[in-house]
Amino acid sequence: MKVKVISILEDNYMYLVIEEQSKQAVAVDPAVPHRLLEIVKREGLSLTAVLTTHHHWDHARGNEALVKEVPGLRVYGGDDRIGGLTDKVTNAQELKFNSINVRCLFTPCHTSGHMCYFVWEDECTDAPAVFTGDTLFIAGCGRFLEGTAEQMYHNLTQVLGSLPQDTKVFCGHEYTIKNLKFAMLVEPENEKVKEMLSWARARDDDDKPTVPSTLIEEFEYNPFLRLSEEGVQKFTGKTDPIEVLRVLRKEKDKFKKPKERPSPHAMLALEWGLLRP
Numbered sequence: 615m616k617v618k619v620i621s622i623l624e625d626n627y628m629y630l631v632i633e634e635q636s637k638q639a640v641a642v643d644p645a646v647p648h649r650l651l652e653i654v655k656r657e658g659l660s661l662t663a664v665l666t667t668h669h670h671w672d673h674a675r676g677n678e679a680l681v682k683e684v685p686g687l688r689v690y691g692g693d694d695r696i697g698g699l700t701d702k703v704t705n706a707q708e709l710k711f712n713s714i715n716v717r718c719l720f721t722p723c724h725t726s727g728h729m730c731y732f733v734w735e736d737e738c739t740d741a742p743a744v745f746t747g748d749t750l751f752i753a754g755c756g757r758f759l760e761g762t763a764e765q766m767y768h769n770l771t772q773v774l775g776s777l778p779q780d781t782k783v784f785c786g787h788e789y790t791i792k793n794l795k796f797a798m799l800v801e802p803e804n805e806k807v808k809e810m811l812s813w814a815r816a817r818d819d820d821d822k823p824t825v826p827s828t829l830i831e832e833f834e835y836n837p838f839l840r841l842s843e844e845g846v847q848k849f850t851g852k853t854d855p856i857e858v859l860r861v862l863r864k865e866k867d868k869f870k871k872p873k874e875r876p877s878p879h880a881m882l883a884l885e886w887g888l889l890r891p
């Protein structure tokens with residue numbers, strides 16, 4: 615089973631899961647459809663299905679065009695708001711595309727209909743893969759836009775955290791450096807965070823993706839999976855893991871803001887004394 619990583623838009627990923635013998639392929643979050651079809655054609659693949667993690671435009675906006683251009687294409691997802699949806703899936707539902715197996719994992723919180731997809735191939739020694747959309751990122755987790763800390767806790771610990779530890783993690787965005795800078799603030803003494811940050815910076819210099827990681831690696835540096843660690847509890851001032859997660863996410867939301875450069879407009883306003891710095 616081969617997974618092709620395709621960087622799109624500003625920092626999104628779309629993926630092709632390829633069964634190498636039959637050249638059949640399943641796409642995940644193909645938000646730039648014509649680019650996807652170019653690759654499908656160039657590599658002599660046939661596209662059989664689309665898996666959509668959630669309805670946000672930067673993940674789902676390619677579906678309608680693909681349905682029009684690829685006869686018989688099935689589009690799977692867990693939310694009626696997903697464009698071009700042909701098959702609504704539910705938790706633990708399994709799909710099969712020749713020897714490629716998919717288990718749908720319902721992970722509501724970032725959006726109320728978010729699905730992750732656990733994928734493996736029959737009689738293949740390759741590690742399985744999980745496509746985590748905007749639920750689990752490398753060294754981070756998604757915003758709680760339509761859900762609660764309780765839900766995200768369940769998603770991270772029960773649903774994703776209990777998958778085989780060698781599972782490869784393919785997430786929806788390249789947020790790794792930003793996430794690791796936050797992880798440094800949370801656990802400044804964690805050597806794994808430091809190592810990972812310098813590795814991610816080197817990847818960035820070479821314009822290479824940081825996906826995939828593995829679950830076992832995530833448990834070493836991703837603060838959102840380290841809720842019982844002393845350092846993470848100390849940073850949040852909480853011990854109950856759900857409360858630790860709630861505070862972590864709030865702090866992460868705040869963390870982004872001072873990093874953003876003010877717009878030229880805001881700079882002018884500052885100069886004129888219209889805004890307080």
Ligand SMILES: [Zn+2]
Pocket residue numbers: 668670724748
């Ligand atoms: Zn999203």
